[in-house]
Amino acid sequence: MSDSIDPVAALGRLRGTIDNIDAALIFMLAERFRATKQVGVLKAEHGMPPSDPAREEHQIARLRRLAEEADLDPEFAEKWFNFVVAEVIRHHEAAANGEH
Numbered sequence: 001m002s003d004s005i006d007p008v009a010a011l012g013r014l015r016g017t018i019d020n021i022d023a024a025l026i027f028m029l030a031e032r033f034r035a036t037k038q039v040g041v042l043k044a045e046h047g048m049p050p051s052d053p054a055r056e057e058h059q060i061a062r063l064r065r066l067a068e069e070a071d072l073d074p075e076f077a078e079k080w081f082n083f084v085v086a087e088v089i090r091h092h093e094a095a096a097n098g099e100h
């Protein structure tokens, strides 16, 4: 019966799950940036442009498909991707300017 649920305990359990997911996201983002920073160095060393719009277009299409499958708003998935890529490009430009 829902009356027998302790709402404070339920909130605590859900927040524990949220905190674990937030921690996993931070670790995954750190790994992603570790990889993209290496891409930035590679591009800087070989005179390649920081951004690759064709690659990004493919990634966005793929992420939107995955988001739909996962019942996540594809618009949000695209916004998240563009937010992360903007930071990646900033790193790549810094690497190209010898700031790494």
Ligand SMILES: C=C(O[C@@H]1C=C(C(=O)O)C=C[C@H]1O)C(=O)O
Pocket: 036, 039, 050, 051, 052, 053, 055, 056, 059, 084, 085, 088, 089
């Ligand atoms: C990491 C790269 O550089 C940029 C950043 C991307 C990303 O963060 O996924 C994708 C394409 C590029 O605009 C790459 O070219 O693979």
